[in-house]
Amino acid sequence: MTIGEVSKLVGLPTKTIRFYEKIKLLKPANRSQNNYRTYNQDDLNILFLIKEARALGLDTNEVKNIVNLCLNSGCEHINDYLAKHIPIYKNTIDDQIQRLTGLKSKLSNLEQDINNKSINCKNDCDECNILCRTSKTC
Amino acid sequence: MTIGEVSKLVGLPTKTIRFYEKIKLLKPANRSQNNYRTYNQDDLNILFLIKEARALGLDTNEVKNIVNLCLNSGCEHINDYLAKHIPIYKNTIDDQIQRLTGLKSKLSNLEQDINNKSINCKNDCDECNILCRTSKTC
DNA sequence: CTTGACCTTACAGTAACTGGAAGGTATATA
DNA sequence: TATATACCTTCCAGTTACTGTAAGGTCAAG
Numbered sequence: 001m002t003i004g005e006v007s008k009l010v011g012l013p014t015k016t017i018r019f020y021e022k023i024k025l026l027k028p029a030n031r032s033q034n035n036y037r038t039y040n041q042d043d044l045n046i047l048f049l050i051k052e053a054r055a056l057g058l059d060t061n062e063v064k065n066i067v068n069l070c071l072n073s074g075c076e077h078i079n080d081y082l083a084k085h086i087p088i089y090k091n092t093i094d095d096q097i098q099r100l101t102g103l104k105s106k107l108s109n110l111e112q113d114i115n116n117k118s119i120n121c122k123n124d125c126d127e128c129n130i131l132c133r134t135s136k137t138c
Numbered sequence: 139m140t141i142g143e144v145s146k147l148v149g150l151p152t153k154t155i156r157f158y159e160k161i162k163l164l165k166p167a168n169r170s171q172n173n174y175r176t177y178n179q180d181d182l183n184i185l186f187l188i189k190e191a192r193a194l195g196l197d198t199n200e201v202k203n204i205v206n207l208c209l210n211s212g213c214e215h216i217n218d219y220l221a222k223h224i225p226i227y228k229n230t231i232d233d234q235i236q237r238l239t240g241l242k243s244k245l246s247n248l249e250q251d252i253n254n255k256s257i258n259c260k261n262d263c264d265e266c267n268i269l270c271r272t273s274k275t276c
Numbered sequence: 277c278t279t280g281a282c283c284t285t286a287c288a289g290t291a292a293c294t295g296g297a298a299g300g301t302a303t304a305t306a
Numbered sequence: 307t308a309t310a311t312a313c314c315t316t317c318c319a320g321t322t323a324c325t326g327t328a329a330g331g332t333c334a335a336g
Contacts, residue, residue: 004313014314019293034301036314056248057241060292079252086249093242097235103195104231110194111224114217142282152283157324172332174283198323277336284331293321300315306308 001039003029010047017047025050025064046070057089139177141167148185155185163188163202184208195227 007014018037020026026046029037049070053063062085069078145152156175158164164184167175187208191201200223207215 002314013294015294016292018315023292034314036301054292056244057238082248083252086245086252090242090245093238093245097238097242100195100231100235100238104228104235106194107224107228107231110220114221114224140283151325153325154323156284161323172283174332192323279336280334282331282333285329287327289326290324291322295318295320297318298316300313302313303311305310 001044003037003039006039006044006047009044010051012047012051020047020050020060023060025060025067057093062089139182141175141177144177144182144185147182148189150185150189158185158188161198163198163205195231200227 001009003014003017007017010017017026021028021037026043029039029043032038046067049067050063053066054060058066066078066081069081139147141152141155144150145155148155155164159166159175164181167177167181170176184205187205188201191204192198196204204216204219207219
């Protein structure tokens with residue numbers, strides 16, 4: 001299979017497949033006479049695995065661990081690995097969600113301030129919103 | 139004020155302040171005889187404004203808009219601008235939260251699959267988790 | 277006169293791609 | 307045979323918002 005065929009089958013841009021090879025997430029592809037990359041079913045399976053793992057939000061280093069486990073051990077080790085690591089992934093996600101939720105409520109507060117306070121504030125900065133208060137131009 | 143003093147007052151690394159100048163978020167700082175950057179209260183105010191806006195999750199382009207508004211117009215324009223844009227920021231955040239929530243539930247499903255299904259799966263891949271199923275080595 | 281704490285610039289690296297340029301290759305059509 | 311097209315190749319730059327590091331200048335104190 002050429003990289004374009006693989007791209008369609010797996011649903012990843014050719015660019016991305018080459019990129020994965022470059023960062024050693026994939027081993028260097030075999031080459032045909034004309035120097036085109038060629039892929040077989042095993043390569044395809046690895047790419048599906050990578051895509052699935054990325055879709056779970058795992059970063060490329062995590063994916064690399066899992067691919068190696070998959071290639072060098074068996075899936076019972078993947079299960080062990082995931083059982084240990086999924087809680088960590090989830091904590092990371094929780095942190096991000098919390099951060100975003102905090103941002104959102106900050107924005108809501110600011111929105112309310114803007115609605116409640118005087119819109120014309122020439123030199124009456126205590127009536128301004130927090131962003132404006134920090135600026136002397138206000 | 140030197141950049142180090144400003145850094146302490148505002149709570150931004152000197153690196154970051156120089157970086158903001160480089161990307162034209164700040165105008166080029168005045169220089170003392172020895173070529174050190176010097177800052178005055180106005181610069182400080184702008185930096186506070188920038189820090190506040192970044193803390194709200196706005197990207198540097200948005201911050202640039204707001205700084206320009208602050209320098210070239212008055213805060214009534216900032217209020218208008220924010221009133222229009224905050225809903226957009228919030229939508230963006232909601233999208234991100236939704237994405238993360240989706241990832242988390244995917245991870246939870248996988249976690250359950252791992253707990254429920256056979257851990258030893260030699261060539262019995264239907265019993266494996268989704269990551270493993272995609273791999274021939276399973 | 278040296279030590280330490282500042283300051284300067286410039287370049288590289290981060291994460292995970294994406295876009296583009298410049299060029300080789302394979303196939304179908306005129 | 308010429309060409310149009312749709313692939314493929316490599317390499318370099320850009321994205322976001324910084325951070326780290328190196329190599330070097332400046333200033334005050336001991």
